[in-house]
Amino acid sequence: MQPRRQKRLLAILVVIALLTGAVGAMLYALQQNIDLFYTPSQLIDGLGNDKVKPQIGQRLRIGGMVVVGSVKRDPNSLQVSFDLVDTGPLVHVTYKGILPDLFREGQGIVAQGTLVDATTIEANEVLAKHDEEYMPPEVAEAMKGIKHVPPSQLDASTNKPTQGSY
């Protein structure tokens, strides 16, 4: 290779290497701030090596699985409360508003709100998270033994599917 080209090649490689280092260091420093949400264990045990816990009254997002059997709906309003879990402790969430269609027990969700005490969050926005698995209903039933029921076909008082729907 000509020395001139060699010099240019070297210069560009050095620029890329330096930049990769800089961006890597920056992302490493910002690690905790890039996460969209706390998981329940992070919220209760603290985050990172310093075990930083969020303060009461802080606005934050929490993400976890809705604990099966924990969803309680107020029959007269849109008030709803449920527990979230990842691998350890539970976090309690209260919310008044319309839940996304994908919201159901056992589903991953992300809630944004205020921490009212160490394990309770008053949410003003609840988003549903879904996984990367896609399959037809029959396959899901055969593989996972689950029958998903859209909320519109749920009986509000019992949380069980109404007759005739799957």
Place this chain on the structure above:
Amino acid sequence: MFKWLHPYAKPETVYQLCGRFYPWLIALGVVLLLVGNIWGLAFTPADYQQGDSYRIIHIHVPAAIMSMGTYSAMAIAAFIALVWQIKVAQWSVLAIAPVGAIYTAIALITGMAWGKPMWGTWWVWDARLTSELVLLFLYLGVIALSGAFSDRQTGAKAASLLAIVGVINLPIIHFSVEWWNTLHQGASLTKFAKPSIDPSMLWPLLISILAFKVIMLALVCLRLRTAILLNEQHRPWVKNLVEAQ
């Protein structure tokens, strides 16, 4: 070692090569797109969780994958243009950029339309969505920077440098869903693992991805031909070409 490549650095050869490839590529691309999308949008079974809404995957995922694939192609061209100073490589950077920008915009817009019914929001500043938006800005930056200098050569050089520097964003986009907590789900298609998408939905998706790739190549061929003619307009071969018409 690379001697066999040398003829392809000549604009006239590339012009003719692109002209020969273009009709085949565009025909193949359109057929694949029709097959993949009609199959995916109309004939695949509905998803067990998301019902029919998931079908937008057949546009969203090909656009998103190719927005990154197109960027790597642009960065490689920029690298060749800067180190070996090959004019055709330089022009192809600017031929590729708008195609990639449109793919990125398609990925972002279809993603928003998918997020609203499924997640419950159009947009959330999680790592995946934000880094994909940065990719759009990188494309727009490359386009803008190339036109920001009165000297076209300087502009093209600056744009190439930005294209190379922006490569750093690609692994960030790809691994964002693994490195951080995001609302966006993980990857369904990875090289080494079994795809977590049912075979009945996988095939139309793969065809659509191929279609987006082939259409990208076709559009780049078309744009590169125009760029070559524009930049070589005073050369005798272009004059002969025009007179022959």
